[in-house]
Amino acid sequence: MKRIAFLLAATVTLISTSFSQSPEITVNELKTHVQYLASDELEGRGSGTEGNRKAAEYLQQQFASYGLKPAGKDGSFLQEFEFVSAVKLGSKNALSISPAQGAKRQYVVDRDFRPLGFSSNAAVTGSVVFAGYGISAPEKEYDDYKDIDVTGKIVVALRYGPDGNDIHSELYRFTSFRNKARYAREKGAAALIIVDQLSEDPVKLSYDQSHSTSGIPCMSVKKSVLEELLTPFKKDLGGIQESIKANRQPVAFDIPGVMISLETEVIQVMSRTANVLGYVEGTTHKDEVVVIGAHFDHLGYGGESSGSLQPDAIAIHNGADDNASGTAALLEIAQKFAASRNSLTRTVLFIGFSGEELGTLGSQYYTNNPYFALNQTVAMLNMDMIGRMKENTLTVHGVGTSPVWNDIVKKWNTAPDTMSIRTVADGFGPSDHASFYTKDIPVLFFFTGTHNDYHKPSDDWDKINYEDKQRIARYVYNIANDVQSMTPRPQFTKSQPTASAMGGGDGRGFSVTLGVVPDYAADVKGMKIDGTRAGGPGEKAGLQAGDIITMLGGKKILNIYDYMGILGELKVGQVVEIEIMRDGKPMTVSATMTKR
Numbered sequence: 048m049k050r051i052a053f054l055l056a057a058t059v060t061l062i063s064t065s066f067s068q069s070p071e072i073t074v075n076e077l078k079t080h081v082q083y084l085a086s087d088e089l090e091g092r093g094s095g096t097e098g099n100r101k102a103a104e105y106l107q108q109q110f111a112s113y114g115l116k117p118a119g120k121d122g123s124f125l126q127e128f129e130f131v132s133a134v135k136l137g138s139k140n141a142l143s144i145s146p147a148q149g150a151k152r153q154y155v156v157d158r159d160f161r162p163l164g165f166s167s168n169a170a171v172t173g174s175v176v177f178a179g180y181g182i183s184a185p186e187k188e189y190d191d192y193k194d195i196d197v198t199g200k201i202v203v204a205l206r207y208g209p210d211g212n213d214i215h216s217e218l219y220r221f222t223s224f225r226n227k228a229r230y231a232r233e234k235g236a237a238a239l240i241i242v243d244q245l246s247e248d249p250v251k252l253s254y255d256q257s258h259s260t261s262g263i264p265c266m267s268v269k270k271s272v273l274e275e276l277l278t279p280f281k282k283d284l285g286g287i288q289e290s291i292k293a294n295r296q297p298v299a300f301d302i303p304g305v306m307i308s309l310e311t312e313v314i315q316v317m318s319r320t321a322n323v324l325g326y327v328e329g330t331t332h333k334d335e336v337v338v339i340g341a342h343f344d345h346l347g348y349g350g351e352s353s354g355s356l357q358p359d360a361i362a363i364h365n366g367a368d369d370n371a372s373g374t375a376a377l378l379e380i381a382q383k384f385a386a387s388r389n390s391l392t393r394t395v396l397f398i399g400f401s402g403e404e405l406g407t408l409g410s411q412y413y414t415n416n417p418y419f420a421l422n423q424t425v426a427m428l429n430m431d432m433i434g435r436m437k438e439n440t441l442t443v444h445g446v447g448t449s450p451v452w453n454d455i456v457k458k459w460n461t462a463p464d465t466m467s468i469r470t471v472a473d474g475f476g477p478s479d480h481a482s483f484y485t486k487d488i489p490v491l492f493f494f495t496g497t498h499n500d501y502h503k504p505s506d507d508w509d510k511i512n513y514e515d516k517q518r519i520a521r522y523v524y525n526i527a528n529d530v531q532s533m534t535p536r537p538q539f540t541k542s543q544p545t546a547s548a549m550g551g552g553d554g555r556g557f558s559v560t561l562g563v564v565p566d567y568a569a570d571v572k573g574m575k576i577d578g579t580r581a582g583g584p585g586e587k588a589g590l591q592a593g594d595i596i597t598m599l600g601g602k603k604i605l606n607i608y609d610y611m612g613i614l615g616e617l618k619v620g621q622v623v624e625i626e627i628m629r630d631g632k633p634m635t636v637s638a639t640m641t642k643r
């Protein structure tokens with residue numbers, strides 16, 4: 048009761064003050080929105096959290112106070128969706144070891160061992176092989192598996208690599224848990240046990256944003272469990288590590304007479320969050336829609352696997368630039384359109400997206416469950432990080448997605464707001480416009496560039512330049528206003544890929560590319576693709592949005608991490624077979640890998 052009363056009071060206050068609000072895009076209102084959205088009260092707006100819900104409520108109240116019509120579910124402004132927010136341990140986790148001599152030992156979950164977050168759930172018993180660091184990198188002339196047969200056995204391997212956890216090591220990219228799980232699976236192992244040689248605790252449980260598990264049970268154990276195993280054989284862990292480091296040669300061997308029984312159970316925890324949608328109806332062409340969007344979610348308290356660039360700091364990531372800045376502009380633009388509601392030709396739909404930081408989940412959910420038909424959606428304009436303009440430069444992505452964009456972005460760059468506009472043709476990119484571009488909708492994406500506070504707790508409201516942001520919001524408004532009335536509607540074209548300021552798409556950091564865009568939200572065995580880049584190897588091979596890649600170059604793909612790992616092993620010019628599932632049927636195509 049109390050809470051409902053509070054909500055009602057809050058709504059009434061906002062509506063009663065709305066008359067004193069200016070319909071124009073003002074510095075003060077932009078600042079008010081950012082200060083609230085990026086305040087500690089909203090706790091970083093992590094999808095599925097109370098702070099995120101408060102942000103959605105704020106958007107909803109603002110939309111209502113401007114007189115927008117709701118475009119969510121059942122007459123509301125909210126479009127709810129479910130997503131995996133975390134993993135937790137089930138009740139069935141077990142580990143016991145029968146040593147060569149002596150009694151069987153039973154270990155305790157959470158104290159002695161813990162499954163890895165992406166582990167498959169299964170019970171396995173088998174003999175044991177020690178496989179050094181569990182790395183298979185023949186191209187770097189280092190392969191822990193080269194002299195051992197692990198078929199049907201349980202592989203025990205150390206964490207990190209021969210150079211420790213050194214990010215500059217040439218073996219660094221082979222040391223991830225996901226890659227080690229893939230090597231063990233590819234070699235036929237029944238399970239993988241990782242030993243953290245630097246810690247007396249098993250590895251923390253974390254969710255790495257992919258539904259799909261590793262295909263075999265994977266767990267970590269504390270160091271003493273392995274030491275107990277090795278002692279009867281007069282092998283010591285320190286000596287093994289030194290030998291590998293000094294000789295650059297693996298140390299791997301069977302551990303005879305030992306049997307391990309293990310069982311893993313990791314449960315995915317579902318959460319709910321919501322996009323916020325409101326619109327101003329057009330007059331003569333009201334069935335045609337221009338979408339303006341900005342994501343309002345951020346990283347919450349950060350932490351491992353959250354996307355934080357300071358993952359050790361469990362602190363509120365306020366996300367003022369990312370993306371309270373775009374959200375505030377969305378509100379101000381919506382308010383200005385609402386004030387001229389009777390003069391619009393087309394309908395203008397405003398969407399605050401959630402789940403963006405988890406892989407554009409909200410915009411993918413919307414484009415799969417649209418309120419207005421997608422073939423009547425004439426364009427999508429996205430703002431993500433527009434609060435930290437440098438050298439008077441605004442970057443506009445997506446100008447290659449319609450022939451009209453080049454002229455339009457120049458036309459509205461006028462005094463006194465004139466900026467230096469840097470254009471990028473590509474319609475893909477790591478934000479919500481990409482979800483619309485893959486549905487053949489012309490897009491523009493406005494972005495002032497990354498900075499030192501990006502994805503850190505220090506991305507705060509007082510570092511935003513509100514005068515610059517006002518100029519950008521006015522510019523986006525003018526473009527949107529042009530698009531809502533122009534005839535004919537903007538034609539869609541596939542853009543040529545361009546190196547973008549934010550990077551993005553697939554294969555970041557790899558030398559080769561297949562030119563496909565992963566669908567992060569898909570819950571499938573394999574990697575579902577959301578689109579192909581014009582002229583890229585994937586498109587030339589005939590790959591299409593919706594295809595699920597199950598094999599690449601003769602290696603099985605169960606999840607996006609397998610895909611990224613295998614991509615890293617391919618060479619420019621290499622021709623690879625790709626097995627896919629299309630509409631439930633298997634198909635094989637071949638592609639020539641190109642340079643990224």
Ligand SMILES: [Zn+2]
Binds near residue numbers: 369404
């Ligand atoms: Zn972000």
